Structures are given as structure tokens and as C-alpha cells.
Amino acid sequence: MLKQELATFIEKNLLGDDRRISVGDTTALIEDGLIDSMGLMQIVLFLEERAGVRVPDDDVTPDNFETIVSIEAMADRLRSQRAKP
């Protein structure tokens, strides 16, 4: 599941080993300041390279990136848009 992969990616690459945070469905990535602009770009790259989803600039919004659930929902929507003829 994408959100699980995202959680692991964020824990291993965007959070320090001192934070002892496990990223769950409701973890507020933006509001709680867990990711910054560089982290945001790394998630966008992760989605492109590992999940094959290209995120247009217009979709890089606080709502879409607030939790791993919202990121997964955005990725699903982008995939289904791409699948449409």
C-alpha cells in the first residue's frame, strides 16, 4: 500500500532518529511542522520515482500533503485521471 511505503520513506528519510515518531494515518505532516520545503520536494520525487505518479505544481497544496492518507488519495486521483482516455 502506498501510504505504508510513504510512512516508511518519511520516517527513514525525513525524520531524525531522535524523533521517535511513527507516521500514522492522522499524523499532521504540515501542521505539526514534520516536513519542510525540502521534505515536500522529496515526497514529490518519491511519488514520481517509486509510484510512477507525476504531481503537477497545482496539486502541491497543504490539503493534499497534510497526511499520508491525503497524499495517497491524491496519487490515486492522479493515476485515475491519467488512465482516462
Place this chain on the structure above:
Amino acid sequence: MSFLLWHGLRHSAKAFPDRPAVQWRNDTLTYRALDALSDAVAATLSAAGIGRGHRVGLYMPKTHKSLVAMLGISKAGAAYVPIDPHGPALRAAYILGDCAVSAVVASDDHLESLHEHSASLPSLKLAIVVDRDVSSSGGWVEQCAWHELGGAAPCAPAAAVETDPAYLLYTSGSTGTPKGVIITHRNALTFVDWAVETFAVRPEDRLSGHAPLHFDLSVFDLYAALAAGACVVMVPDQIAIFPNELPKWIRAQRITIWYSVPSALVRMLLHGHLRNLEYPDLRVVLFAGEVFPQKYLRDVMGILSGAEFFNLYGPTETNVCTYFHVPRDLDPSATSIPIGIACANTEVFAVSADGRIADVGEEGELLVRGGTVMAGYWGLPEKSSQVLGSNPFQTAFTDRIYRTGDIVRQERDGTYSFIGRRDLMVKSRGYRIEPGEIEQVLHQHDKVREAVVIPVPDEEIGARLRAFVAPHDGQSLESDDLPSFCLGRLPVYMVPESFDVLNELPKTSTGKTDRQALLASLREKVET
């Protein structure tokens, strides 16, 4: 007479008590309120015996309360030490311990993260907690809730002098730990007075507060606004990270003076639809901290056509020392724009390798003298004397100068151009980074035998950091083990973007790590 940081606030509070001084999200403080609240912080610190000769840490997300705290600490006569609220607690504790803070103003979470490092904070006796309703004592440190600040008896501001430390800013250190740049009231106000006059800051202005408070760009946003009776509108972190949100924010907040690193503007240009809106209120755009690639600057100036653009230059040790008013008709053949001429009340000159004042067109190291030059590095007299010396061209009396380590060239028109560094320091997103500090952290990992960090020049952000490591014999090391390890010890902007594990790092004929070979291997990778 203004000679202490908070004097600008006191003047503006008398002249414009009901004008907005600071705004953060939907919270606005008038000058009267900001003055009264910062008095309460000062009274609380004074009642605890904290004042002149003390340092007070600031460890919290950036809000309007941060400014209240900074001014309160200053009124008490102490120096404040702003800490990156997104950085690791270990580094925060190191900094707070290094300058032996007596108190911190912190959020509940940030204070809690310091608890396990309390052994390195023996002089800490008070915490003012900004998001707590009830004070507590008897724990590992006495804790005063923000809402109960009014309890201490009012006190007169401390009788500080302009050469007292006003704040300490910690920057990356090549020997493995950050170093604290001591900025006095005089240092800061020399710059602020110049800036208010040069950019004609007035009470109607609304200044963006984009830079983090541990970054010296914020000194202009906060103190130029206070000195002029203007309003500083702090950019919430949650908006600052989205290039799409920032242009909308600038327009909605009717920002008149914007100040940031170039990469923040480039991100808005490339990823944030900067060109889709109009910004009728914006009259001045200031940028500093790194080189602004000409091709992007031209586009940004074309979109923000109602604003004057200025490039400000200066290491943390001198705040801003030169500036360049960018002309509308930028020379399209030039690859970078000059750092300009010295600010009023500051002198700069380039010195050649053989100790002469460099000729026009000749490269030399930039030296700075004047009121903005720092007092020194905290607790590092040797390091301080390496960069602060007496002016070799003035032998009749002692005249302090600062050696920037930046190589520059004076052009025929009198402006200076930045050429590069004398050492390995690089800039990424405007932050100074010593690769040596990152390498020291990598060496702390149990399995790492050798580590080297290579900065790769990048148009958008200045430099991207790549790490190469070799494990101890017989150890298996995965590159996945390293980002989280670094993030636990370094601020995020110092964590390399990639980690390559090699059995051996390439060596030069003298046995040193061959940085050029590693850089070349990265370039080959990009090309293939």
C-alpha cells in the same frame, strides 16, 4: 537616541500606539500591546535574576510571540539565542549549553525535547512556555506559563550599552560543531538604521517575515519594521513551504517589502505560478544569502515590475555590508549580478594574496570594517582572532577588520563581484554550510570509517550535497541507514541528498580524499 535593539519599539509605541506592529496568521499585536507584553517578559526574567551578562534561548516555532520574547529578553539586558525549531534537539542542546543560557522561551514540545539533554544545560533555571496556561515548579526546570507572565512586578529596562551582545546566531562550523556569532546592539542597529533610510521604510509598510529567526535575514524584517512604525507580517511555516501558496499570501497580505533568499523567489517562479497574479502593493524586493541566477532574476523582475530590486550581501559576522540596486536593463551577457558597493557607515576593500589592496579587476579577499562587524565567536577567542584583526593599512591606531574569506573583484564602475570562497564553505538555500561539520557527524556513525561530503553547484538552490562513505572492514552499511542518523544531529538543510557507500574513497597522490574525482563521478552519472 536609539542605541539598543528595543529602542525602536519604544519610539514607535509612543508615536503609533494603535498601529499594527506584528501579525502572525489572525493574531495582530499593536505597538502598545507589543511594548506591554515584552515588558512582562523582561519583568519575569529580571525577577529570576536574569539580565545583563546572561543569554536566553528561543526555541519555538516562529510566531508573533517570538518577537515579544526577543524584545523582552533584550529589555531585560540579556542576549537572545534563536534556535532552529525544526532542527534536532541534540544540536539545540549543544548550542544552548555552549553559550550557557540561563533561561529559554520555548514551546511545550521543544522544552520537553531538551529534558533528556538537561545535563548539558547546568545554568538553565527558567523556562517561559509559550503554549502553556499554568506554571509549574519542582520539575527539571522551573516553568512559567505565557498566560501568567503579568505576575512579576514591572521593572525598568536594564542599563545596557550598545556594545553588549544583543543576540547570538549559530552557524555551521568546519571543526564539527556550530559556532556562535556575537552581534551587539550597535552591530544590529548600524544595519537597521541604514536599511530604514535606504529603503525608506515608513509606517504604512508591511514587511514580510519570511526568513527563520535563527537566520540573520530576519533582523531586517523585525527591526526595520519596528524602527519605522511599520508592520512585520510573519509568513507561517505552513505557507512558506508551498510555492503555490506564497504568491497568494503576498498579494492577500498587501506586502510592500519582501526579503528572502533568491531560491524562495525562484521556487515561486518555477513552481508557484508567480506570474498569474498582480502585486500592486509590492514596492521593494530584497534578496541575500546566495547568488541569484540572472535568467531567473530577469523573469522575476519582469513579473514584479512595480518593485525596486536590491541584492544585499554580507556574512552573518557583518550582517549586510554591501548592496546593489539591480537596474531594470540587466546586462543579459553577465552571468551573475554584483554584490555592489559598501553600505553607508561601512568600508570594504579587497586584498590581494600578497597583502596589497587589489587593483580594479584583480581578485582579492573582501575585508570589512565598521559598526556592523561582530564582537567575535562565543567562547572561541582563537577562531575569532583568525578572522578579526587589525587593519593592516592603518598602523597609527588599532582598527578592527573582519576577513570574510570571500574572494571578490572590484569592477570599473566601483561595484564588487563575488567570485568564490577561500575555503570549502558553500551556500545552499542561503544557508552557510561547512562540509566538514557534516563529515564529522557521519564519522560518529558506528559503521563509518571514512566520509566526505561533496557540494554540487546547483542553479536553483546554490549547492546540492552528496555524501560518500566507506564502512569499517567487515561491516555492512546501507545508504538507507544514514539520512535519519544525520537528521537526528544536523539541521535539515545540512543533510546530504544522497549517500553513496563505497569500499574505499578515492585518494590523491598525497593520500587525501580526492574530492575532485568524486565530483567528476557525480557529473558522469548525470551525463549518462
